[in-house]
Amino acid sequence: MTVADNSAPVSLEGFNPFSDAVQQCPHLYYRAMQEQAPVFHVPGTDLYMVTRHDMVTPILRDTQLFSNRFGSAGEAARGEVVERIKAVLETGWPQVPTMLTIDPPYHTRYRGTVAPYFTPKRMAELRAPVEAIVDRLLDHLPEGEFDLVPTFAVPLPIEAIAYILNVPSDRMADFKRWSDDSIANIGTAISDDARVAAYHGIVEFQHYFAAQIEQRRTEPQADLMTDLVNARIDTDEGDTRPLDMSEMLSIVQQLLVAGNETTTKAITEGVMLLARHPEVFEKLRADPSGYAPLVTEEVLRLSTPTQGMFRLVTRDTELAGVSIPKGSRLVVVYSAANRDPQVWGDDPDRFDPDRTNLKDHLAFGKGIHFCLGAPLSRLEMQVAFERLGRRIERIELAEDNAFRYFPSFMLRGLTGLRVRMTPAAPDEERTDV
Ligand code: HEM
Numbered sequence: 001m002t003v004a005d006n007s008a009p010v011s012l013e014g015f016n017p018f019s020d021a022v023q024q025c026p027h028l029y030y031r032a033m034q035e036q037a038p039v040f041h042v043p044g045t046d047l048y049m050v051t052r053h054d055m056v057t058p059i060l061r062d063t064q065l066f067s068n069r070f071g072s073a074g075e076a077a078r079g080e081v082v083e084r085i086k087a088v089l090e091t092g093w094p095q096v097p098t099m100l101t102i103d104p105p106y107h108t109r110y111r112g113t114v115a116p117y118f119t120p121k122r123m124a125e126l127r128a129p130v131e132a133i134v135d136r137l138l139d140h141l142p143e144g145e146f147d148l149v150p151t152f153a154v155p156l157p158i159e160a161i162a163y164i165l166n167v168p169s170d171r172m173a174d175f176k177r178w179s180d181d182s183i184a185n186i187g188t189a190i191s192d193d194a195r196v197a198a199y200h201g202i203v204e205f206q207h208y209f210a211a212q213i214e215q216r217r218t219e220p221q222a223d224l225m226t227d228l229v230n231a232r233i234d235t236d237e238g239d240t241r242p243l244d245m246s247e248m249l250s251i252v253q254q255l256l257v258a259g260n261e262t263t264t265k266a267i268t269e270g271v272m273l274l275a276r277h278p279e280v281f282e283k284l285r286a287d288p289s290g291y292a293p294l295v296t297e298e299v300l301r302l303s304t305p306t307q308g309m310f311r312l313v314t315r316d317t318e319l320a321g322v323s324i325p326k327g328s329r330l331v332v333v334y335s336a337a338n339r340d341p342q343v344w345g346d347d348p349d350r351f352d353p354d355r356t357n358l359k360d361h362l363a364f365g366k367g368i369h370f371c372l373g374a375p376l377s378r379l380e381m382q383v384a385f386e387r388l389g390r391r392i393e394r395i396e397l398a399e400d401n402a403f404r405y406f407p408s409f410m411l412r413g414l415t416g417l418r419v420r421m422t423p424a425a426p427d428e429e430r431t432d433v
Helices: 020-024 026-038 055-063 081-089 106-119 120-139 148-153 153-164 169-182 192-218 224-230 245-276 278-286 288-303 374-391
Strands: 040-043 047-048 145-147 232-234 240-242 310-312 318-319 321-325 331-332 392-397 418-424
Touching: 020 310, 040 321, 047 106, 055 331, 081 192, 106 224, 106 232, 106 245, 106 374, 120 148, 120 153, 120 374, 145 148, 148 153, 148 245, 153 169, 153 224, 153 245, 153 374, 169 192, 169 245, 192 224, 192 245, 224 240, 224 245, 245 278, 245 374, 245 392, 278 288, 278 374, 278 392, 288 374, 374 392
Parallel strands: 047 331
Antiparallel strands: 040 047, 145 418, 232 240, 310 331, 318 321, 392 418
16 A cells, blocks of 8 residues: 555554554554654654654754764664674674764765765766666566566666676676665564674675775776775864775765665656556656656655654754653654645645655755765656656556565565556657657
């Protein structure tokens, strides 16, 4: 279910973000929170969920009171598994906080090392390679019914980031695995063995990219990792210094991970929405390049793959009458803000790319941590939807879809989507409008 049924009353008593009911359809709960408890303390945890759009934005601006030094976005390990994880991590490099998980001034220093790769100029240069990836993937889609996730939604962002990182394309399956391992415990209950296996994957990632970075030291190239090797960041003493290997690996890991699962999930949800709304798909077909950017923003709003993010509360405070002790974690629930009736009107769950306030969605966050890769995922999604509008006449959902979402309350997306796509007749393919 993607659309909340406003008529059903929902009780927040005993609300558990790890329960299947919440993870499969959280929107009714978020709506109830907006109405009954816009700052909701999750019973038995240090988590406070903030769901209203007008409350989320000021929190994102106050980076001193609400810090991004929340550790990792995953849930901390407890018990004997901690020793097992330590043993695995000792075979790699220490995991250090960089962009997402650190505050200014360090945040600004780290982000500055890779920000030049996500400028409008870079994106314009990337359009042709991204179009080539999308066209190739569409050329090879199976006939009849197929799962869109492994055939299209997974490879597109992985191939795009591999292109930016300038690494050989023969390791795509590993990139996908490492990126899954890096998010394995975010907002989900995970077994000890799965947790240890995920850390093995992270260390494997470190060794692969450390070798790539070392290669750039001896054979510099015009690319991102060479720039990381040559980067100098300001120190607190007014000096500059190079990044160490842990810092470089953390930055590369964030680029590899942050954009894969998220963009995959947004594209999948977008195709489902287009299949369910043929009238919107018709508009896209009528003006592929003009309408694809609007479809992209509305899909981002409704899918909000990064449903929320943590903020660490740095001193005792109060929000909307709720006392929050220092050391608690807020969850700024972007997906709730993106369906807040105060901003999106009486029918916030409706798929409507013609909304006039699409720019107000928070799918990429806001403020200093605003998604660095937003221009890249926008480019990928725009090209994907534009090409679907040009090349495909009809998208239908297979009968046997279970519409299951990954069991996470932080990263939301369908586990699979079986579709049938009818190609446009060659003379009907929209070349340009
Ligand atoms: C649909 C796709 C994507 C979504 C929904 C998304 C969402 C987000 C959100 C909500 C944040 C802010 C987190 C916060 O508030 O603390 C963020 C930060 C970030 N994203 Fe994305 N992202 C996407 C794609 C990408 C891509 C493609 C990349 C890189 C190639 C990327 C790299 C990052 C990085 C590095 C940060 C941290 C920025 C900072 O702390 O300054 N993201 N993303």
